[in-house]
Amino acid sequence: MHIMEGFLPTPWWQIWFAVSIPVILFGIHKLNRLVNEKREILPLLAVAGAFIFVLSSLKLPSINGSCSHPTGTGIAAIMFGPAISAVLGIIVLIYQALFLAHGGLMPLGANVFSMGIAGPVVAYLIYKAGMKANLNFYAVVFLATAFGDWATYVTTSVQLALAYPAGDVLTLAGFMSSFGKFAAIFAVTQVPLAIMEGAVSALLFKYVVNVKSDILVEMKVIEDKVVKKLKGISA
Amino acid sequence: MTNILDDYALMSPLRQQNNWLKLAIVLFGLLVGISSTSPVPSLFIALCMSFTTIALGKAPLKLYLKLLLAPVGFAVVGILIIAFFSGSGQELLSFKFLGYPLSVRKDGLELALLVLARSISGMCCLYFLALTTPMIELFALLKASRLPESFIELSMLIYRYIFVFLDMALSIRYAQTVRLGYSSFSRSLHSLGMLGSTLFIRSWEQGDKLFLAMNSRCYDGKMTLFEVHRPVGTPELLLTSAYFFLTLALLYLTKNASIV
Structure with a gap:
């Protein structure tokens, strides 16, 4: 869930903006360089952005129909790296705030930090580590997107707990107790949802590898020999 | 052909108004809503924005209520946590749930109501923008x-x-x-x-x-948009200033008020 409009009190939404803006600027810088180098990458970038939007609007088979949803940022992080994912994240979040009143403009900084920065960074690190360890590509994609999704929700819980610690004054104990409660409530739906998102992303990459593996290789997402191995298995 | 909010925005009569004015109204509402310490200014903003969206923007009432209901449901779940777990004052209500003692305290309840009011006012502001301003104009x-x-x-x-x-x-x-x-x-x-x-x-x-x-049609990354110049008329200006003034007055008057 994105944090809603009006939910974050005054010092916190400014703080999260201050944290997120440098990352976004760096992301825009990287985006400029990538687009100047290879203009033909733009449609793919836009598709990844729209995919994040649709994935967080499409209802998944959920257990109790709560406010959780997949984030979809893991795929973008694997393909383009976390900095560009952050830019895609902020565009998508602005659209969701304006179209669906999902999230909001004031907590935008906090939402960008959880969904556009923390989640993708975790997904990217897991992906890189997994590929270095020579694990199965699909297993790595599964792990990266699932953990990226969880990282997003843990970050959201941290943000909420910082803003609303138990006992009104921000102490470590109050923060921890409040954090535990927010995280526990998210966990009910988010643990199965993240696993599902991981599975769907792995399936997605399977089709992409089958049909358009050349672009993945060109963008240095996976190496040529891995593609050959994967195609050998799946063919 | 009305699948998403943008379709309603395209048909809204408020579409013809100055975009900067609308954006200013929305940002003002968001900022005041979040900095108010009592639910009254927030609810006033919500009311004004809803009225403008429905009466002046001609958004269907049924759709508007349905739109508002979904996020309010999420907000209620969120504020329940705040109501139960924060605050340290006088207990208003307490019971045992699966062996855990749960209690609502006075300041916890106040905080929860305040957050709910802020969320609703924020959502009304966002829906005002979404239902009266198509994305094309925002570009x-x-x-x-x-x-x-x-x-x-x-x-x-x-x-x-x-x-x-x-x-x-x-x-x-x-x-x-x-x-x-x-x-x-x-x-x-x-x-x-x-x-x-x-x-x-x-x-x-x-x-x-x-x-x-x-x-192949010479696109080089720069899309030229047709921007219509729309001057702000006197009635809009008067209405907006009255709204700003009333909201700020309410914000000032309810500075130290308590509701529970």
């Missing part, structure tokens, strides 16, 4: 705000692809449902994977084609 604002060219270009492309995606997703999902693709849990997982990947690849291909078509 012109983006251009004027001098953000990097590539950022705006990417935003516009994403905006276009959201519709490509939604159309395709709905028809694929319909086809899958008709073939009992969502009849059991494992099947829905499988169907969803297929839906996601087909969607991704198909939109990608369509995106490539669109890009090729645009490039």
